[in-house]
Amino acid sequence: MPEVRIYHNPRCSKSRQSLELIRNHHIEPKVIEYLKTPPDRNDLVNILNKLGLSASDLIRKKDLVKLNKPTPENDQEAMDLIMEHPELIERPIIVYGEKACIGRPPETILDILL
Secondary structure (H helix, E strand, O other): OOOEEEEEOOOOHHHHHHHHHHHHOOOOOEEEEOOOOOOOHHHHHHHHHHHOOOOHHHEOHHHHHHOOOOOOOOHHHHHHHHHHOHHHEOOOEEEEOOEEEEOOOHHHHHHHHO
């Protein structure tokens, strides 16, 4: 069985709910608090490929406003912005083998786990 990883923010209710849901299915994931240990560029590219998303799609738009940052004009700018401000990453991200999803709503993670 491949490892289950959750890119987690303990202050986020959806992230906490997703972690609880995973554990309720008797799976102990590797918990990565991405604000303390952000993914490097290569990891982020791998995650995006598994999600089938662009870096721009992974940015929490309302947090751009909080940081007073303009919307990135291309994927490279989005990637650079995420590297500089990991708090912009949509959360939680669950990775299981070659599959990944964003746990919004948390029940969507069951699609890749079951």
